[in-house]
Amino acid sequence: MVFLELLCALSWPRLLGCAVLLIVAGFVVDYVMLPRLPTDMPCMGYSRGLWGHVKSNVLYFFHQKEWIDDGYFRYGKEGKPFLVPAGFSRPPDVVLPRSLLPWLQEQPEDMIDAHAAHNEIIYGDYNFLDPSLVRDTFGGRAVQRWLNRSLPGLLPAIEDEARYAVEKKLGHVGTEWVEVKLWDLWLAIVPPVTNRILVGPGICRDRFYLEAVVAFTHSVLRNCVLLRFFPAVFHPVIGRLLCWTNLHHWRRAHQRLLPVIEARLEGIQGKARGDDRFRDWQPPEDLVTWLIRLALEEGRSEELQPVVISKRLLPLEFASIDTTVLTSQLWMLDLLSSPPDVIDAITDELRAHRPKDGSHWSKEALLSLVRLDSSVRESQRLSNFHTTLIERVVMSPTGLRIPGSNWILPKGVHLTVNLQGSHHDPDIYKDADAYDAFRFALIRQGRKEGACGVRLPLGMVSMNDHHFPFGHGRFICPGRFFVAHELRLLGCYLLLNYEFRTVGERPRKRWIGSGMVPHFGLRVKLRRRQVA
Structure with missing residues (x-):
């Protein structure tokens, strides 16, 4: 009182x-x-x-x-x-x-x-609602175990979702020039394609589910910014207050996803028991199925709760939506800032390699798109949206000694690697600050890749010590092959079916701290091609 x-x-x-x-x-x-x-x-x-x-x-x-x-x-x-x-x-x-x-x-x-x-950088203990789930690598193990082996068989489904997502967003566009916001375009077409791999067919097109998970990822980003302005000693309180919106968005998404999870649990467990109703049934290959499989294999009954499965998806939704949207926007912006003949050359390559009988793109056909692949890799190099990458934190109580010195780093210190410098080093790249869409394609052709029958490690997902947008070594992004195919399929459909007007001078890049700020309001002009 x-x-x-x-x-x-x-x-x-x-x-x-x-x-x-x-x-x-x-x-x-x-x-x-x-x-x-x-x-x-x-x-x-x-x-x-x-x-x-x-x-x-x-x-x-x-x-x-x-x-x-x-x-x-x-x-x-x-x-x-x-x-x-x-x-x-x-x-x-x-x-x-x-x-x-x-x-x-x-x-x-x-x-x-x-x-x-x-986990520390993205405040995972608060943003993803359950610290015990975030600190466990169960979800990552499921991705590593099944994603890449399932990917070739999933390419037709990914292509179908790419076509659906683009036409849903641009279906109104005719042969007259129309302005669209580039960020909004990619934010509309990436989530349904990504969620075909995360939650499966049907639900990946559910407007309410997609709105909820996109709102969740944006809420995570907002909280990451806001929590930096509050002392860490107050984070247990402030973090939980700020993340109430995360909980709200997750509940909206979970309401739509719950019937899918329950049906999948019933089918997979019923098939394992030999239930005749599921004898000929095959579960969709997606993260929901993989999480259930891994839980059954490891005997982790707590992982079979629908709420737990739903929350396991949250870090993957966050990691795979906005980063892909930003990568795609920057790639298209770099492309549209190039001379028109660059896009023409890529489009010619797409026409030359696309399936002749109207069937789906194959893995081999997609990997043959050397110019398209080079244009994306070059954009990843030039338009990196973070200054450093490959984060590690010292865990040893006695610290970590840096080789060749007497410097011992105490527990709790973060180590990272200079991405900005490596990607813009003139001793590594000629005209390092210029966008050369075919830089890596010309290197591959100059080394006669096709003649020797060996694909050189210069594709979108090939990492080395001076090019590592997907990370490096043991902790390299396990979803990079999916992201690469997603970008290829979306790029193929957009460039084959729509004509984009170049923007002339590229808008200046904007940075706050260690991150690049997207051009949310940037508009580009496009129209439907009369002959694809």
Whole structure:
């Protein structure tokens, strides 16, 4: 009662002042608890001490890309790591040179952990509603086990969904030029195609389900931004409050998905028991089926609850929707900023290799699209939407020693690798800051790939120490082959059936912190081709 009277007596300015003081005090507590790094490590933009820490992390939002660029040429090319700010409540990141990538991949999981690093960065304990599910790798194991082996047989279904999604969005477009928002176009066509692999036929076209999962992914992104402005000591409270919207969107999606999960459980378990009703029935190949299979194989009955299966899908929805949409938008923007004959050359290639009898694209035909593949890989190189990649966090209580130095990184420090510098290094790429759609196609042709009968590792999903948009080593993205085929099939249908007007000069890239901000409102002109 006394507490309520005290609150009533305080004016709004005083309450606001108390809140600000509380947040400042929280950040001070966070700073005191941060692990301390060696004082003689090179730094870019990072200053030590409380005031230096605050100033560095304010400037982080405006200068992080510049620091990563400069650090690559000053230290990274000399084989040295350097420190950059990573947020008010985090120690600075250790940005490794690409020469240390092999060493990084050799470290055991009790020394450094990729899963824990990613979970911390995206605030998975709050955003994905159940910390016990997020910290377990069960869902990732199901993807690794079945996705790639099932992919060749799923290509016709993926192509059908690509055709359906594009026509649903652009069905009104005729032979006259029409303006569309490029971001909205890809945001409309990627989710149904992606969800054909995640939840299966039928439900992947359900408008209410798709709206809910897209809203969920955007809610996760919003919370990741907002939580950076609150002290970590308050995250257990603030995180749960902010993520109420995540819970709301998941409940909407779960309501639509529940009948699908229940029917799948009944069918798979009935078939396993020898029930005659399911003797000739085959479950769709999608993540729902794979999660159930893995749970039955491992005897994990708790994983067979519909609520658990539904929540297992959430991290995969988040990982596969907006990243694919952004990759696709940037690729098309790079393409439309090129001379018109670039798109013409790609379209000619598509016409030359597409199935002659009107059947579906085969895996072999898609892999023969060297120009299309090169244009996407080159966009991944030039228009990377993050400055660093391959996140790891030190897990060893005794720390981790960087080879060739006396620097020991304490537990809780994040290591990452300079993506921005490697992708724009003029010693690796000629005209490194220019988009050359056929850069990798010309390399493959120059080495006479076809004559030697060997496909060179320069395709969209081939990673190395200077090109790793899908990651590198043991923790490389397990869904990269699906994403590559998804982009190929969507690109094929769009370019064969629609004509796009080039945009001339490419809009300037915008960065906040370590991430690129999409051009949400950018419009392009297109029209339906009279003869595909």
